[in-house]
Amino acid sequence: MDLKYVGKDIPRVDAYEKVTGTTKYMSDLSFDGMLWGKVLRSIHPHALIKSIDTSKAKALPGVEAVVTWEDVPGLNGFGIAIQDQPVLCKDKVRYAGDAVAAVAAVSKEIAEEAALLIEVEYEVLPVVDDPIRAIEPDSPKVHESGNILLHTEIRKGDIDKGFDEADLIIENTYYASRQEHAFLETEDGIALIEEDGTLTVYAGSHYPHRDQLQLSRCLNMPVEKIRVVSSPVGGAFGGKDELTIQPIMALLALKTGKPVKMVMPREESIISYWKRHPMIMIYRTGVKRDGTLVANDVKVYADTGAYASLGGPILNLALESSCGLYRIPHVHIDGYSVYTNNGISGAFRGFGVPQVTFAMESQMDIIAEKLGLDPIEFRRKNILKKGEVAPIGHHITTDVESEAVLDAMEGSRLWRERERYRGTDKNRPWIKRGVGLALSWQGMGLGVGLPDFGDAVIEMDPDGGFIVRVGCVEIGQGAMTVYAQVAAEALRFPIERIRVVIGDTRNAPDAGPTTASRAAYVGGKAIFLAAEEMNEKIKGYASGMLSVSPDEIEIDDGSAYVKTAKDKRVSYEEISSYAIERGGLPVAEGHFDLPTADKAIEGAFGLPHHIYSCCGQIAAVEVNTLTGQARVTDGAVVVDAGTVINQGGLEGQSEGGFVMGTGYALTEDLIIENGVVKTPNFSTYIIPTSKDMPSSIETIPVTNYESTGPFGAKGIGEIGMVPTAPAVTNAIYDAADIRVFKIPATGERIYELLKQKKGENK
């Protein structure tokens, strides 16, 4: 097909507003008579609430409302999967940051002062901070039901037989840190009551329609009376998937009848909201001398913190990918998601998979080295292909371009020229250099048994242009641009005259969450289907206007014409006038159900997925053996992308994912000790700056047409950071002969490992 917009060099449709500072994020909105909200949070990680006295706060001049659990009209609980997190705590707090009360006042300062006047009497309880210890029956309980949120066990083959067949067994324990999203825009927004009594909540998130549903439960209000606007978002990465401040702002707006604004200060945001699950991963992997994997025994403990949110599904997605994209006949996977008082863990780009990929791809590197095999050759020998049985026991029935990704990794400049990036630096002999790689895969979409669909609506404008409505959100990934490109291509219509409306429950239909690498894929496909219907309608009008049958009409570039007589044509402006005279402008709808597996994995809700993305990465690092500090100097990202809709967008996701992944590998560690966050700002929680980025990151897409996606595209949003950490730590081994079992590989940790190695060599 001759494409005009898909795959072309199209600038971001939201770039002009963003670069001029005219984009209105939720934090930029203000309304007349607006109040400021402030949350009082628990300073104790685990305590009973004996009493809450709000009288002094209420008496402070300028305070318009103080709310506690008593003011929650509906269910005092939220959570995407399990609603066990109180909007405002009643009798117990479970992490330092748990919301206890909130204030609305005429200024930020008065709201802050009033929050401090609320008197809460606590009875402090022992802190549960070790997920393995928390499972023991005598551990203090975070929830009455016990500390195990989810236990999933998957067996395939006969694990003992597998280890009997193995010539080499490698056993290691890996630790992955708690990662902070560090989106530049913190949780913020405004809630207000419209004249017709509707509650409008402006707050950035991944899924306005689910926020609406959750708010409806908490507020005991019908969904029709709640409007949620949640786009554009100043970064999210999974951290705004669950509710954050929305229900508290809504309570204050309902109580005062006035607009209430809240902007989380950075420290409060870091202390109070979602993080990537820290995981402890015990791996035992068996392999034959010739490099055939035969057994993998995996045990995972995920620290889900105080509340459920998506802790269960995150564990299961991690387990699905825990053995890598490899053919392993005998598998035992045993995973626990455990409640603790360590903040709250939830969705974060990669959804559990970066952790297990760090462990599995480290195992792969260790085995390849022990057997003297080339790391790509070793992976190729075991790589899972379409039609084969995955480690959790289902058949892979869709294209996952595993071999093509390995081929492209092998052919990449960085791998071919790797010798240039290895060895001791001649001018600085204390600098050791090395190259490492890792491969990953991840399911796309929400998984089996969950509704996973997208709706889109296309309307013709009175001037013959189009409005495209789809409920996903713009979190920076470029969804709006992809939607405009897909619509322009499918409608065969100039992109400048297409307006995309997203992220608003009133003005855009439900297209599911902007998560799981599904927004471009599902939203794009729904738009494609709506466009097909719109094209049929346009042909119908044109056939009436030109007095020929609809089959004889062709459309292109904003006009419809007779195939055999191209000068017989009508413009879309004329069609719109014609349609208005005949009852109204055309509207078309598209509905797409994401294909899911036909058979579920027993005892593992949501598994398996049906469509997978695959990504391989190569990293070159330098290790300073005097300081222990490692830095990534070069990177290559190979990603199974299907058709590339926009190269700029693909590279942006890939480069951004790679650099976020290097932060995860080297510096990012949200430390919680005895339930208290020790790194609540960017001076103590270190994310990469421009000086930390590699001098080059090459993006190499594998572009096999994905038959179910819009114009053959596949989602790539998450996987770009999944294999980075093990690629970096494998490179550290190549450079300095030290194995990293705990990320981040900070200067201190590497220094200690170097010291240990020196001791061993003496």
Next chain:
Amino acid sequence: MKEINISLKVNGKQYDLSVRPNMTLLEVIRDELKLTGTKESCGMGECGACTVIMNGRTVDSCLVLAPQADGAEITTIEGIGEKGLHPVQKAFIDEWAIQCGYCTPGMVMSTVYLLDKNPKPTEDEIKEGLSGNLCRCTGYAKIIKAVQKASKMMQ
């Protein structure tokens, strides 16, 4: 708290304001002047999202108290492209140097300042010049390309 009078010039326009002395320049710009292009992200000088140019130098406007800005001349993101887009803005669009866009105004201001002081920066000088501006989306690669492009466009 007793308010004090300050006067400052923002994007060429004179403002005489009565403000609380503990107000930051960022709050003056966003809440009083309603110029919301300048963003707050960390509120403590760690991220650069609130970067503006004050008396010819970039500052984190969250770290400047309003009284310190008395008599100052300030340029915000709204003030750099009055005759159409500034070359730096154009280069950011062309190079896809934007994702969520929340760091973009601060990043653009730091770039404008950098190229003003050093019209032909090396790659290392660009990285140094932008090291006070955090971006979590792009991985910086495209931002650096945009700065290089802007540098060429401005010569």
